[in-house]
Amino acid sequence: MPLDATMAPASFDPEARTVEAVIATTAPLMKRDARGTFAEVLDFTTLDLTNAASLRVLDSHRTASIRDTMGTVEAVRVEGDKLIAKLKLSAADDVTPVLQRIADGTISGVSIGYRVKRWTENQSGGTRTRRPAEWALTEVTLTSNPADPAATLRHKKEAGMADDVIETTPADDAEKTRRTEIRSLVRSAGLEPQIADDLIDAGADLTRAKAEIFDAQQNRQRSAPIIRSHAPANDDPAVITRRQTDAVAYRMAGGELPDDARQYVNMSLRDMAVESLAREGVSTRGMSADEVFTRAAHTSSDFPLVVSNAANKVALDTYKAAESPLKTLCRQRTLPNFKESNAIRLGDMGRLEPLSEDGEIKATSRAENGESMRLKTFARGLTVTRELLINDDLGMLGDMTAALGEAAAQTEADELVKLLTGNPAMSDGTPVFDASRGNVGTAGAPSVTALTETRKTMRTRKGMDGKTIIAVAPRYLLVSAALETEAEKVLASIQPNKADDVNPFGGKLSLLVEPRLPDDFWYVFADPARLAAMQYAYLSAAQGVQIQRTEAWDTLGMKFRAFLDFGAGWLDWRPAQQIPAA
Numbered sequence: 229m230p231l232d233a234t235m236a237p238a239s240f241d242p243e244a245r246t247v248e249a250v251i252a253t254t255a256p257l258m259k260r261d262a263r264g265t266f267a268e269v270l271d272f273t274t275l276d277l278t279n280a281a282s283l284r285v286l287d288s289h290r291t292a293s294i295r296d297t298m299g300t301v302e303a304v305r306v307e308g309d310k311l312i313a314k315l316k317l318s319a320a321d322d323v324t325p326v327l328q329r330i331a332d333g334t335i336s337g338v339s340i341g342y343r344v345k346r347w348t349e350n351q352s353g354g355t356r357t358r359r360p361a362e363w364a365l366t367e368v369t370l371t372s373n374p375a376d377p378a379a380t381l382r383h384k385k386e387a388g389m390a391d392d393v394i395e396t397t398p399a400d401d402a403e404k405t406r407r408t409e410i411r412s413l414v415r416s417a418g419l420e421p422q423i424a425d426d427l428i429d430a431g432a433d434l435t436r437a438k439a440e441i442f443d444a445q446q447n448r449q450r451s452a453p454i455i456r457s458h459a460p461a462n463d464d465p466a467v468i469t470r471r472q473t474d475a476v477a478y479r480m481a482g483g484e485l486p487d488d489a490r491q492y493v494n495m496s497l498r499d500m501a502v503e504s505l506a507r508e509g510v511s512t513r514g515m516s517a518d519e520v521f522t523r524a525a526h527t528s529s530d531f532p533l534v535v536s537n538a539a540n541k542v543a544l545d546t547y548k549a550a551e552s553p554l555k556t557l558c559r560q561r562t563l564p565n566f567k568e569s570n571a572i573r574l575g576d577m578g579r580l581e582p583l584s585e586d587g588e589i590k591a592t593s594r595a596e597n598g599e600s601m602r603l604k605t606f607a608r609g610l611t612v613t614r615e616l617l618i619n620d621d622l623g624m625l626g627d628m629t630a631a632l633g634e635a636a637a638q639t640e641a642d643e644l645v646k647l648l649t650g651n652p653a654m655s656d657g658t659p660v661f662d663a664s665r666g667n668v669g670t671a672g673a674p675s676v677t678a679l680t681e682t683r684k685t686m687r688t689r690k691g692m693d694g695k696t697i698i699a700v701a702p703r704y705l706l707v708s709a710a711l712e713t714e715a716e717k718v719l720a721s722i723q724p725n726k727a728d729d730v731n732p733f734g735g736k737l738s739l740l741v742e743p744r745l746p747d748d749f750w751y752v753f754a755d756p757a758r759l760a761a762m763q764y765a766y767l768s769a770a771q772g773v774q775i776q777r778t779e780a781w782d783t784l785g786m787k788f789r790a791f792l793d794f795g796a797g798w799l800d801w802r803p804a805q806q807i808p809a810a
Contacts, residue, residue, distance in 0.1 A: 232306055239329055239382035245317045245329055246302065248382045249338045251368050252311040254412055256357070257375055263495060263503065266349075266356040272306045273415040274596040276364040280304040285315050286369040286382050287326075289341065298323050303369055306407040310378075311340075313368055326370070337374035341367040350418030350492075357418045376779040386715050397501045406445065410437045416439045465507060469537070470531045472500055476538035480626030481545065496620045497521075497535075504529035521617045532777045535612065536788055539629040542776040543790065546633030547773045552641035553740040554648065557753045558706060559760035559799065561605055570598040571763060571799055599655055602606025603767055606639045608632060610775070613785040632790040636773035640764070640794055645744045647762065649750075661806040669807035674707065674750055675714045679733050682752045682805050689802050700803055703755035707739045708745040711809065715739050715750070747809055754803035767793035 500703035
């Protein structure tokens with residue numbers, strides 16, 4: 229005895245070329261990413277429908293040709309757990325066959341594309357569930373293989389076929405809407421269905437229901453447009469290792485997190501170890517965390533590589549930030565081995581000579597000299613304990629590896645300071661700084677007078693032939709911490725009231741402060757790009773600090789080694805001037 233009966237609309241209108249479709253539902257769809265399977269559940273309460281009425285209707289998600297656009301979306305609305313759209317197809321000739329297939333029922337599948345600004349993720353009953361917390365549609369498509377089986381066109385019923393009839397009263401409609409929306413909210417929050425039953429039995433309205441099932445939204449992220457299709461995740465082990473490395477390094481020390489690594493940033497070390505073993509075909513069912521890490525550390529899994537790469541990344545970043553300013557004065561090289569290396573320095577060509585009457589061009593030769601250096605290896609060990617791994621204490625691991633980067637930078641600084649202050653003899657048997665060379669100035673603190681004298685000496689310095697002026701231009705003022713203030717004063721740019729107050733060195737020299745230097749001397753150097761005084765080198769296969777995993781069956785956890793292949797030496801005394809402090 230129905231008081232009011234309504235039928236599903238006869239949605240296809242061949243004259244207007246329109247059809248209604250269920251384009252999405254809240255039914256969970258099982259997908260897979262690098263962390264395993266998860267249920268994706270759409271939440272229409274967080275869907276932005278502002279621009280939905282202007283979307284394109286595509287052919288099987290294709291966009292390569294303008295022919296792939298078959299029409300537009302006229303309207304979108306939510307009906308309970310369904311998202312309904314009214315589609316208007318084009319009158320173009322190439323769309324006519326599509327209209328015919330809609331009319332005869334051979335086309336029924338519908339899918340959507342959408343862009344998610346923020347996700348929420350929950351774990352319930354052993355199933356990981358992801359829901360879009362802020363999202364918008366980007367397209368609607370007709371397809372023969374929809375990801376959601378319930379996403380279909382609403383076809384016109386043929387005569388004699390039974391229609392779905394719903395007998396309702398206004399009160400019934402309101403009650404049905406309340407129950408449907410409460411169940412949808414509970415599913416979206418990843419809660420047990422029993423909670424929805426309890427709220428419905430208690431007569432909770434939507435305001436109360438939303439308050440009681442509110443779940444903190446987390447794991448906020450941006451993502452590219454998503455197509456609800458059966459597309460496999462990227463399972464390239466090298467790609468996964470790189471992304472996990474970036475995520476672990478971010479958790480260790482912060483900094484920049486690449487977008488493609490965000491999916492791993494909330495994975496624990498144990499989760500990554502389990503996943504790496506799974507890629508090797510090793511089942512971890514029933515294993516404790518300790519057993520998982522032991523198997524991951526002592527098999528061919530990628531897990532140790534992820535940890536060592538992340539440690540190397542953090543150490544290298546810290547190492548670069550802590551580099552000594554003395555490296556600015558040097559020329560960098562790479563060497564193929566640990567043998568002694570000689571850097572040959574050619575003398576000056578002198579001047580061109582007038583051509584003789586018979587046209588003979590006189591040959592000349594260049595003097596040459598060579599300074600040697602060799603690489604040395606500096607190393608320390610690092611043990612990542614099983615407690616650290618099990619506790620997922622990446623902050624402590626970050627501090628440990630950052631300290632190794634700092635130690636590598638300190639090691640380089642010590643070697644360069646030793647090279648500068650040791651004043652070794654060069655290949656000609658004379659120390660780098662010696663009165664006979666004219667590169668030791670008059671004693672005194674940094675001042676305009678002292679810099680004027682130094683600049684004149686360097687500008688008029690002669691090459692290896694003893695005749696050609698090479699015009700060395702001062703570029704850097706190097707001082708110890710005790711002389712920093714005096715150096716800043718002498719280099720300060722001021723606005724003079726009269727010509728005599730002009731500071732000729734304001735903005736002309738760059739100040740370098742090396743606190744490891746003693747207070748006995750200060751130095752002026754040329755630009756190494758023009759003429760380098762010192763050099764440093766790394767092994768060509770290992771530039772900068774390196775962290776590698778070592779096999780250690782006697783260690784519970786994982787053991788790593790940090791090493792640095794580094795060497796430094798003098799190239800030429802001419803680009804440098806030493807001035808004794810007062």
